[in-house]
Amino acid sequence: MTTKQKVFAGLGAYLVLLVAVGIIFGSDGKNESFQPQEEFRLTPWIELKVGGIDLSFNKAVLYLLLACGLTCGAMVYIARRMQDKPNRVQTAVEAAYDLTYNNIARGNMEPKVAAKWFPFVATLFFFIWFSNMIGYIPLPVNDHEKIDIFGIGFPAFALYAATAxxxxxxxxxxxxFVLYQVEGIRAKGISGYVKGLIPRGTPPAMxxxxxFIEVISQ
Structure with missing residues (x-):
């Protein structure tokens, strides 16, 4: 039996086992207490409305502030500790720099444009990275479930991310998207930019x- 056949056989046996367990032990019915959608409900912690706009403070805002704070704090911390002889932190930062500048910025832009927009690209990259990493850390933000500590109810620990x-x-x-259009029009002019969205030799009917595809794919 080949490795591929062994893998499929193992998966098949696992599925059969799951079905057998479900049939033998059955179920008590619908579990009303388990509501995973509640993890994404944003209950206002501090209600704030300005001109009909809801600016309430909730867990999404908290995670957003954490991601912003970590992004800014990490950049300031690293900038103040740059050395001629790189340490481990600086080595990791230089690897991240190489990824964001050479692979992302210069890989998709001309060198002059890449140098101009690199700070924005790097900031966006690290903000999203920190947002996702924080999402793996359980924090007491689940206000739908409480844990009792010395008679005081505290929010239960839960996973969340600003990008959720x-x-x-x-x-x-x-x-x-908007910045991409602005930079493209600035570089080629409106007429040249619009024409550049349609490859040469495209039949009139297409x-x-x-x-439309070129615009939405950006």
């Missing part, structure tokens, strides 16, 4: 669909 809220990726994406 749709508004954060949406704002970041729209910011990048120009509109190709133009």
């Amino acid at each position: 809220n749709l508004s954060i990726p949406l704002v970041l994406s729209l910011t990048v 120009r509109a669909p190709i133009f």
Whole structure:
């Protein structure tokens, strides 16, 4: 039996075992107490509304502030400790610099443009990275479940991330999209930029669909 066959056989046996356990032991019915969607409900901790706009402080705002604070704090900490002879931290930072500058910025932009937009690209990269890493750390932010400590109810520990809220990726994406269009128009002019979205030799009937695909794919 080959390795591939052994893997599929093992997966098949595992699935059969799960089905057998479910049939033998059954279920007590629908579990009403387990509501995973509650993990994403944003209950206001401090209610604040300005002109009809909800600016309440909740766990999404907390994680957003943590990610921003760690991003700024890490950059300041590293900048103050740069040495001619790199230590371990500086070596890791230089690896991250190489990734963001050479692979991301210069890999998709001309050298002059990459140097101009590198600070923005690096900041965005580290902010998203810190947001995702914080999401692996349980914090007492689950206000739907309480833990009792000396008779006082505290929020239970839970996992969350700022990027789990749709508004954060949406704002970041729209910011990048708008800046991309502005820089493209500034470099080539409106006419040249629009023409550049349609590859040469595209049949007239396909120009509109190709133009639409190029715009939304950015």
